[in-house]
Amino acid sequence: MGLNFGHSPEIQSLQQKVRQFIDDVVIPREKEAAADLGRLEAISGELQEKAKEEGLFLPQMPREAGGLGLSFEDLAPILEEAGRSLLGPRALNAAAPDEGNMHLLYHLATPEQKKRYLEPLLEGRIRSAFAMTEPMGAGADPDLLQTVARRKGKAFVLSGRKWFITGAEGAAFFIVLARAEEGPTLFLVDGRNPGLQLLRTVPSMDRWSPGGHGEILLEDCEVGEEAVLGKVGEGFAYAQLRLDPARLTHCMRWLGAGVRAMELAQAYATERMAFGQMLQDHQAIQFMVADSHMELHAARLMVWHAAWKYAKGERIRHETSMTKVFVSEAVGRVMDRAVQITGALGISEDIPLSIFYREVRPFRIYDGPSEVHRASVGKRALYRRLRP
Numbered sequence: 001m002g003l004n005f006g007h008s009p010e011i012q013s014l015q016q017k018v019r020q021f022i023d024d025v026v027i028p029r030e031k032e033a034a035a036d037l038g039r040l041e042a043i044s045g046e047l048q049e050k051a052k053e054e055g056l057f058l059p060q061m062p063r064e065a066g067g068l069g070l071s072f073e074d075l076a077p078i079l080e081e082a083g084r085s086l087l088g089p090r091a092l093n094a095a096a097p098d099e100g101n102m103h104l105l106y107h108l109a110t111p112e113q114k115k116r117y118l119e120p121l122l123e124g125r126i127r128s129a130f131a132m133t134e135p136m137g138a139g140a141d142p143d144l145l146q147t148v149a150r151r152k153g154k155a156f157v158l159s160g161r162k163w164f165i166t167g168a169e170g171a172a173f174f175i176v177l178a179r180a181e182e183g184p185t186l187f188l189v190d191g192r193n194p195g196l197q198l199l200r201t202v203p204s205m206d207r208w209s210p211g212g213h214g215e216i217l218l219e220d221c222e223v224g225e226e227a228v229l230g231k232v233g234e235g236f237a238y239a240q241l242r243l244d245p246a247r248l249t250h251c252m253r254w255l256g257a258g259v260r261a262m263e264l265a266q267a268y269a270t271e272r273m274a275f276g277q278m279l280q281d282h283q284a285i286q287f288m289v290a291d292s293h294m295e296l297h298a299a300r301l302m303v304w305h306a307a308w309k310y311a312k313g314e315r316i317r318h319e320t321s322m323t324k325v326f327v328s329e330a331v332g333r334v335m336d337r338a339v340q341i342t343g344a345l346g347i348s349e350d351i352p353l354s355i356f357y358r359e360v361r362p363f364r365i366y367d368g369p370s371e372v373h374r375a376s377v378g379k380r381a382l383y384r385r386l387r388p
């Protein structure tokens with residue numbers, strides 16, 4: 001069988017439907033959200049109802065979990081379309097961190113844990129958070145994990161401090177990584193547990209995540225043994241189970257934002273005059289558009305290839321590292337060019353380019369900074385004598 005870069009007619013038609021939904025239903029709500037980010041959650045809730053009516057909800061989940069039952073490779077163009085608006089992924093209930101948490105719960109949770117945490121999450125009734133990073137502990141290097149889980153009879157008592165926990169404010173539950181005697185372990189901690197305190201929402205350059213990025217204190221945070229997600233001591237392996245596909249779904253969504261940025265920049269270039277000709281007729285502008293198209297095209301092929309391998313059940317650690325570095329950096333460059341092409345309009349919030357620019361920057365840091373992924377790719381290539 002030869003190479004096949006296309007998707008089936010059914011997936012193409014679903015992609016078209018998502019594009020139309022984003023254009024007609026989601027994008028018209030962007031200005032309202034930008035004017036009052038406190039309304040993000042309410043707007044997302046209304047959009048979710050519309051996505052349910054249109055049959056576009058939960059594209060990433062299997063049918064038995066109420067999703068569209070797409071393979072990972074078929075998910076790529078769908079999340080790319082959703083990513084054209086920052087409100088899109090949440091409208092489809094396919095946004096981080098819930099999307100990665102759903103994946104983890106679907107594969108690891110007990111029937112009771114699924115009923116309590118996964119079901120309401122799938123329905124969009126609650127939000128969740130994933131708490132791994134610590135101010136001076138686990139970060140780029142997760143081995144520095146400082147949060148501990150001490151046994152107290154059959155229960156565990158968690159102590160530590162986490163920060164940059166997306167969606168913390170208002171999260172119904174947290175998946176917390178803590179070090180038990182047997183090793184790093186994942187715990188499901190109720191947001192109302194008196195031992196879990198939201199110290200603050202960290203002011204940050206990106207602002208479009210409902211619940212912000214929280215700093216939380218775990219102090220005498222007692223949970224029963226039924227709070228362990230998966231097996232005690234397997235936390236790092238499970239975090240990886242979450243991260244490999246989650247890095248790719250991030251790439252899919254951010255690719256869509258890059259596409260939209262170029263759509264906006266190109267539209268401006270066809271309407272704006274400078275020095276006796278339209279912007280689109282200046283070669284400097286053509287070069288910026290060309291470079292962006294080339295990078296988005298390469299990014300899309302990398303995402304599709306890694307997704308295709310993942311769908312076949314193959315290991316994709318190497319591919320996700322390469323793809324995550326390339327896509328996060330390429331989309332950043334695309335945003336920068338789009339702002340440059342649109343001049344002052346790009347800096348304004350009349351169009352969402354300056355917002356995209358701010359929101360995409362952290363992607364080079366979370367889910368593994370570029371330097372860490374580069375180091376892994378380089379080591380693998382050199383020590384395992386990989387052919388390029």
Ligand SMILES: Cc1cc2nc3c(=O)[nH]c(=O)nc-3n(C[C@H](O)[C@H](O)[C@H](O)COP(=O)(O)OP(=O)(O)OC[C@H]3O[C@@H](n4cnc5c(N)ncnc54)[C@H](O)[C@@H]3O)c2cc1C
Pocket residue numbers: 097129130131132133134135138139140141163164165166167206213362365366367368369371372375
């Ligand atoms: C917007 C955003 C959302 C986030 N959401 C979450 C969340 O929901 N849950 C959660 O647990 N965490 C979250 N994080 C935290 C994120 O996972 C960490 O920021 C990331 O793992 C890096 O850790 P750190 O910030 O402590 O950086 P550090 O570990 O302090 O690293 C700082 C810098 O050092 C450099 N560096 C590190 N290691 C190497 C190396 N081996 N070689 C060369 N250079 C290196 C890199 O440039 C890196 O950026 C989020 C972060 C951001 C910015």
